[in-house]
Amino acid sequence: GAVVSQHPSRVICKSGTSVKIECRSLDFQATTMFWYRQFPKQSLMLMATSNEGSKATYEQGVEKDKFLINHASLTLSTLTVTSAHPEDSSFYICSATPGTANTEAFFGQGTRLTVV
Amino acid sequence: QQQVKQSPQSLIVQKGGIPIINCAYENTAFDYFPWYQQFPGKGPALLIAIRPDVSEKKEGRFTISFNKSAKQFSLHIMDSQPGDSATYFCAARRQAGTALIFGKGTTLSVSS
Numbered sequence A: 001g002a003v004v005s006q007h008p009s010r011v012i013c014k015s016g017t018s019v020k021i022e023c024r025s026l027d028f029q030a031t032t033m034f035w036y037r038q039f040p041k042q043s044l045m046l047m048a049t050s051n052e053g054s055k056a057t058y059e060q061g062v063e064k065d066k067f068l069i070n071h072a073s074l075t076l077s078t079l080t081v082t083s084a085h086p087e088d089s090s091f092y093i094c095s096a097t098p099g100t101a102n103t104e105a106f107f108g109q110g111t112r113l114t115v116v
Numbered sequence B: 001q002q003q004v005k006q007s008p009q010s011l012i013v014q015k016g017g018i019p020i021i022n023c024a025y026e027n028t029a030f031d032y033f034p035w036y037q038q039f040p041g042k043g044p045a046l047l048i049a050i051r052p053d054v055s056e057k058k059e060g061r062f063t064i065s066f067n068k069s070a071k072q073f074s075l076h077i078m079d080s081q082p083g084d085s086a087t088y089f090c091a092a093r094r095q096a097g098t099a100l101i102f103g104k105g106t107t108l109s110v111s112s
Helices: none
Strands: A004-007 A010-013 A019-025 A032-038 A045-051 A067-073 A076-081 A090-096 A111-115 B004-007 B010-014 B020-025 B033-038 B045-050 B056-059 B062-067 B072-077 B086-092 B106-111
Touching: A004 A090, A010 A019, A019 A032, A019 A090, A019 A111, A032 A067, A032 A076, A045 A067, A076 A090, B004 B086, B020 B033, B020 B086, B033 B062, B045 B056, B045 B062, B045 B072, B072 B086
Parallel strands: A010 A111, B010 B106
Antiparallel strands: A004 A019, A019 A076, A032 A045, A032 A090, A067 A076, A090 A111, B004 B020, B020 B072, B033 B045, B033 B086, B056 B062, B062 B072, B086 B106
């Protein structure tokens, strides 16, 4: 199946700094990618929809100035957590779907962010 | 408002048992219903998916049963093994290009 690669898999940063997470579709083009956040023992909660060449669409309650999303190419979307705080510590996961038909969504391996 | 309701929250079965996980939805615009398996520290992986024009789909030991009129679907795992111990999520999607909406998850433990 298609592969979505996420980097880094783990990151520890100091409070107040920014962290960038990359999501790449390795063998297909994705005009749309999705970013989810997952707290321990909870479900995946959609944060935003990343659209290639245009602004991301954020879910209600997600601060767009804190979670910057850039989708500069058809194979790469980035999520930057700005001025990170301990409450931003979570598991961040991206997803992409090849093509426009109602096909399988592929997920990255996730990024464990710990803010100390 | 939770769009996809999943139960039970946790499940313990013995090896060889058949765990059943249930999901219900309200939005009749949903037309794609996948099940994902997630191990700790990993991203979710697709197990099996179904569309509402089919009442049942089987892939290996995994079966989805779908009841369109009741707006419910369930996952059955035949001959469960300890390696099946993981968290399972049902999900739904309205149309191509939109995000999956996940249930809250079921933690399955299969004892040997």
